[in-house]
Amino acid sequence: MIVIIDYGISNLKSVKNILEVIGAEVIISNKKEDIEKAERIILPGVGSFDEGIGNLEKLGLIEILRKEVLEKKKPFLGICLGMQLLATKGNEGRENKGLNFIPGEVKRLKLKKEFKVPHVGWDDIIIKKETPLFNGMTKDKNFYFVHSYYFIPESDECIVATCNYDKEFVCAIQKGNIFATQFHPEKSQINGMKFMENFIKWKP
Amino acid sequence: MLKKRLIPVLLLKNGRMIKTKQFDKYRDVGNPITAAKIYDAQWADELVFLDILASIEERKNLIQIIDRVSEECFMPLTVGGGVKTIEDIKTLLNAGADKISINSAAVENPEFIKEASKKFGSANIVVSIDYKNVDGKNLVFTHGGKKQTNLDPVEWAKEVEKLGAGEILINCIDRDGMMNGYDIETIKKIANSVNIPVIACGGAGTLQDFADAINIGQASAVAAGSLFHFTDQNLIKTRSFMKERGLSVRHV
Numbered sequence: 001m002i003v004i005i006d007y008g009i010s011n012l013k014s015v016k017n018i019l020e021v022i023g024a025e026v027i028i029s030n031k032k033e034d035i036e037k038a039e040r041i042i043l044p045g046v047g048s049f050d051e052g053i054g055n056l057e058k059l060g061l062i063e064i065l066r067k068e069v070l071e072k073k074k075p076f077l078g079i080c081l082g083m084q085l086l087a088t089k090g091n092e093g094r095e096n097k098g099l100n101f102i103p104g105e106v107k108r109l110k111l112k113k114e115f116k117v118p119h120v121g122w123d124d125i126i127i128k129k130e131t132p133l134f135n136g137m138t139k140d141k142n143f144y145f146v147h148s149y150y151f152i153p154e155s156d157e158c159i160v161a162t163c164n165y166d167k168e169f170v171c172a173i174q175k176g177n178i179f180a181t182q183f184h185p186e187k188s189q190i191n192g193m194k195f196m197e198n199f200i201k202w203k204p
Numbered sequence: 205m206l207k208k209r210l211i212p213v214l215l216l217k218n219g220r221m222i223k224t225k226q227f228d229k230y231r232d233v234g235n236p237i238t239a240a241k242i243y244d245a246q247w248a249d250e251l252v253f254l255d256i257l258a259s260i261e262e263r264k265n266l267i268q269i270i271d272r273v274s275e276e277c278f279m280p281l282t283v284g285g286g287v288k289t290i291e292d293i294k295t296l297l298n299a300g301a302d303k304i305s306i307n308s309a310a311v312e313n314p315e316f317i318k319e320a321s322k323k324f325g326s327a328n329i330v331v332s333i334d335y336k337n338v339d340g341k342n343l344v345f346t347h348g349g350k351k352q353t354n355l356d357p358v359e360w361a362k363e364v365e366k367l368g369a370g371e372i373l374i375n376c377i378d379r380d381g382m383m384n385g386y387d388i389e390t391i392k393k394i395a396n397s398v399n400i401p402v403i404a405c406g407g408a409g410t411l412q413d414f415a416d417a418i419n420i421g422q423a424s425a426v427a428a429g430s431l432f433h434f435t436d437q438n439l440i441k442t443r444s445f446m447k448e449r450g451l452s453v454r455h456v
Contacts, residue, residue, distance in 0.1 A: 021278075050322075184302075
């Protein structure tokens with residue numbers, strides 16, 4: 001069973017829908033017992049860093065995630081804000097401490113004038129490290145993005161894919177059982193579905 | 205490279221999909237869920253749903269539609285129509301919307317844009333601007349084109365960006381449903397005045413109109429209703445047309 005973490009501000013339903021279509025057993029919850037029972041964990045994300053980390057804290061989810069993801073090493077997927085929250089530090093709204101599961105900082109995209117921010121729409125990704133999660137993609141490997149902030153990891157080792165939008169930024173990271181994407185697989189039609197299929201079979 | 209988005213607009217009323225001309229003369233054009241599925245099959249880059257009534261009663265229909273569409277179409281869904289409160293936004297996001305479009309409430313209470321973008325992240329808040337030419341001057345209209353304001357659309361676009369809007373959907377009421385081309389001049393003015401993406405809407409009648417809105421108007425995305433509903437120019441044809449003209453569109 002896969003649990004989608006409900007922390008108040010996300011497009012939980014879209015994530016659940018795509019998983020159900022590919023035949024996964026999935027629940028949306030923020031209850032300790034559900035998260036403990038789950039084999040895989042997804043932290044989705046639509047919203048701001050400030051609000052996101054605040055809600056995780058309020059709901060007592062930080063400790064639970066630490067235990068289930070870092071100690072028990074359950075396969076974990078962070079999406080968009082769910083990727084950014086893995087960082088050490090965020091700067092949206094105000095400076096905030098993140099989960100620090102993958103050391104790094106989240107900063108606002110500062111780009112040349114002709115590059116609009118937020119970075120919204122379909123963009124190609126550049127795979128930097130082989131991973132079964134990107135098996136079977138279309139030739140273009142495009143995914144849907146919608147974000148104004150991006151993750152700058154402390155170490156290059158975790159970088160799986162990047163995207164070029166004025167500058168090259170990291171759009172997929174992995175550290176052991178933790179995988180995260182800046183793009184939204186649940187909104188990326190065929191590539192997204194393939195990615196999710198790969199995730200539910202993933203053995204890190 | 206970031207793709208230029210092709211976005212069908214689905215206008216809703218009482219749970220049905222309609223088309224208007226200059227925000228008037230409603231025509232029923234079918235079931236929105238069926239239409240959404242067709243657009244999905246043709247690889248639309250995003251869908252915009254705008255409910256033109258969106259009273260409390262009507263909202264139930266809207267939520268139901270989004271709920272159903274999001275079960276089958278795994279693509280970005282932007283939803284608007286009568287969004288006034290944080291609670292409205294939450295309900296639509298929970299139903300499966302990804303981005304929320306705010307129109308009249310943004311004019312009535314600009315602080316609402318700030319509040320919404322702070323809470324949900326500015327990338328997910330779209331401000332939609334409807335305008336009409338009145339005695340040679342463009343003015344913003346709210347409430348489905350019924351209420352005139354004294355706001356200039358370009359100035360208002362700059363203001364909503366400052367308040368935290370993540371995207372602007374501009375719709376020229378005079379051109380709505382007329383299929384005689386976008387108001388390229390205003391699109392360009394707005395796109396050059398803000399640093400957030402601009403979606404052009406209102407007037408697309410030929411595929412060349414899309415190319416013009418992007419090349420001349422500097423729009424990040426092009427939206428259309430009639431062209432996708434009433435002509436044989438579907439999204440697949442549109443995409444190859446754009447590709448042939450060197451525009452960056454999605455390969456599928």
